[in-house]
Amino acid sequence: xxxxxxxxxxxxxxxxxxxLPIEPxxxxxxxxxxxxxxxxxxxxxxxxxxGKAYHGTETELRDAAMAVExxxxxxxxxxxxxxxAPKRRGKxxxxxxxxxxxxxxxxxxxxxxxxxYLGRLSDRAFKPCFEVFSHSAVEVCEGQVKDLEFENLKEVxxxxxxxxxxxxTAALVGASLKMGAIIGGADKSEAEKIYRFGEYxxxxxxxxxxxxxxxxxxxxxxxxxxxxxxANKKTYLFLKALELANEEDKAELLNWFAKRELSNxxxxxxxxxxxxxxxxxxxxxxxxxxxxxxxxxxxxxxxNMQDEYKDQFEELAGFLADRIS
Numbered sequence: 001x002x003x004x005x006x007x008x009x010x011x012x013x014x015x016x017x018x019x020l021p022i023e024p025x026x027x028x029x030x031x032x033x034x035x036x037x038x039x040x041x042x043x044x045x046x047x048x049x050x051g052k053a054y055h056g057t058e059t060e061l062r063d064a065a066m067a068v069e070x071x072x073x074x075x076x077x078x079x080x081x082x083x084x085a086p087k088r089r090g091k092x093x094x095x096x097x098x099x100x101x102x103x104x105x106x107x108x109x110x111x112x113x114x115x116x117y118l119g120r121l122s123d124r125a126f127k128p129c130f131e132v133f134s135h136s137a138v139e140v141c142e143g144q145v146k147d148l149e150f151e152n153l154k155e156v157x158x159x160x161x162x163x164x165x166x167x168x169t170a171a172l173v174g175a176s177l178k179m180g181a182i183i184g185g186a187d188k189s190e191a192e193k194i195y196r197f198g199e200y201x202x203x204x205x206x207x208x209x210x211x212x213x214x215x216x217x218x219x220x221x222x223x224x225x226x227x228x229x230x231a232n233k234k235t236y237l238f239l240k241a242l243e244l245a246n247e248e249d250k251a252e253l254l255n256w257f258a259k260r261e262l263s264n265x266x267x268x269x270x271x272x273x274x275x276x277x278x279x280x281x282x283x284x285x286x287x288x289x290x291x292x293x294x295x296x297x298x299x300x301x302x303x304n305m306q307d308e309y310k311d312q313f314e315e316l317a318g319f320l321a322d323r324i325s
Contacts, residue, residue, distance in 0.1 A: 002052075004316055007045040014066055030094045030106040031113075034073050037089045043172060044069045046316065047180040050194055053309035054184025060121055061183055064129060067117035068176045071133075074110035075140055077103050082148065121183070129179045136175035143168025156234045158243070162203065170202025193303045200296035201317055207289040210235040214273055215282065226269030232257045236288065241281035249275045293317070 002010070015035050020028045044065035051061040079085075080093040081103050087093060095103035121129055146164040150156050177198040181191040213228045214237055228235050241253055253275050256268050276282045300313055 002048075004045060004312075004319065007048055008041045010048075011041045011044045011065060011069065014062060015069070026098070026102055027105060027109055030077075030098050030102055031110055033097070034077055034088070034094055034106070034110075035070070037091055039073075039089065040319075041069065042316070042319075043072055043176040046173065046198065046313075047176040049309065049312060049316070050177045050180030051184045052180075053305040054181050054186040054190070056180060056184035060125060061180060063117045063120040064125075064179050064183060065176075067114045067133065068172065068179070070110050070117065071114040071137060072172060074107045074114065075144075077107040077110065079144065082144070125183045128182050132175050132178050132182070136171045139167040139171040143171070150234045151232065153234075156239060158236065158239050161234065161236055161239055165206040166199065166203055169206040170199045173202035173205075174198035190304055193299055194305075197296050197299040197303070197313070197317075200292045200299060204289050204292035204296060207236050207285060207292065210237055211282070211285055211289065214269075214276060226265075226273070229256075229269050229272045230262075230265050232260075237276050237281050237285050240284045241276050241279045244281055244284065245275060245279035249279060 018032060018035065020032060022028065047065045047068055048061045051064070076088060077094050080088055081095045081100055085093050086096050093103075094106055098106075118130060118133055119126070143164050143166070146160070147168060150161070150164065174195040175198075178191045178195040181194045186194070210228065213235070214226060216225050228238075238253070238257070242250055245253060253272065256272055259268070262268055296317060297314065300310055300317070303310070
C-alpha cells in the first residue's frame with residue numbers, strides 16, 4: 001500500500017511528465033506553470049487510495065486522478081481571475097504573470113484536457129465516472145456563483161453558506177473518492193458511503209480554513225491573517241457572530257463590513273476578531289467543524305473496505321483537516 005507521501009510523489013511525477021504541446025507557448029506554458037505550483041494533491045491521492053481499496057487498476061486510477069487534478073487547477077485559474085488574486089501558493093497567479101485573456105484560455109484548455117483524461121477509462125467505468133465528474137463540475141461552478149452573490153447580499157443564512165461550501169469545495173472531494181470506488185468495482189451503496197465521507201470532510205476542511213484565516217496557527221500557515229475579514233467575506237465565523245453577538249457588537253461588525261476602503265486595516269482585523277471571540281462565534285465554528293469531521297469518520301466506518309485502508313483514510317483525513325480530531 002502506498003503512503004500519502006508516495007501518492008503525492010507519484011502524482012507530481014505524472015504532472016511533470018504531462019504530454020503537452022510546446023506551441024502555442026501562451027497557452028501551454030501557463031498550463032504547466034499552474035500545475036507545477038504544488039499543492040497537497042489530496043483529491044487525486046484520495047481517488048487512487050479509494051480505487052485500490054476496491055481493487056482498481058493503476059492505469060485507470062492514474063487517468064481519473066489526473067482528470068480530477070487538472071480540473072481542480074482549472075477552477076483555481078478562473079477563481080483567481082474573479083477574486084483578482086495576485087498570488088497562488090506564494091507565486092504569481094496566471095492572470096498576473098500573463099494576463100486575463102491568457103488565463104481564461106488556459107483554464108478552458110485545462111477543462112478540455114481533464115475530460116480527455118476521463119475518456120481513457122474503460123467502457124465499464126467511463127459512463128458512471130463521467131456522470132459523477134460532470135455533476136461535481138457543475139456543483140463547483142454553482143458554488144462559486146453563490147460565493148460571488150453572497151458578497152452583495154445583505155443577509156445570508158448559515159445553511160446557505162454550508163450548501164455553498166459543500167458545492168464549491170466538498171463536492172469534488174466526494175466525487176474523487178466515488179470515482180475511485182467505481183473504478184475499483186464498488187457497488188452503488190458502497191460508492192455513496194465513500195462519497196459522504198469525502199463530502200463531510202470537505203465541509204469540515206473549508207470551515208477550518210475560515211478559522212485559520214482569522215486565527216492562524218503557527219508562523220507557517222502561509223496566508224495573510226484576516227484576509228477574509230478585509231475582503232468582507234461572509235464566512236461561517238461572520239454569520240455566527242451576527243447570530244450570537246449582542247446588539248452593540250452586531251452593529252459594530254456590520255459597520256466594519258460595510259467599509260470598502262480602510263486607512264487602518266489592522267484595526268479592522270483586530271476589532272472583528274475580538275467580536276468573533278466575545279460572541280462565541282469562534283467556539284461555535286470550531287464545534288461545527290468538528291461535527292462534520294466526525295460525520296466523515298462515521299461515514300468511513302460504515303464502508304466495507306479493509307481496516308488497513310480505513311486507517312490510511314483516517315490518517316489522510318487528519319492531514320486534510322489539519323489534525324482537528
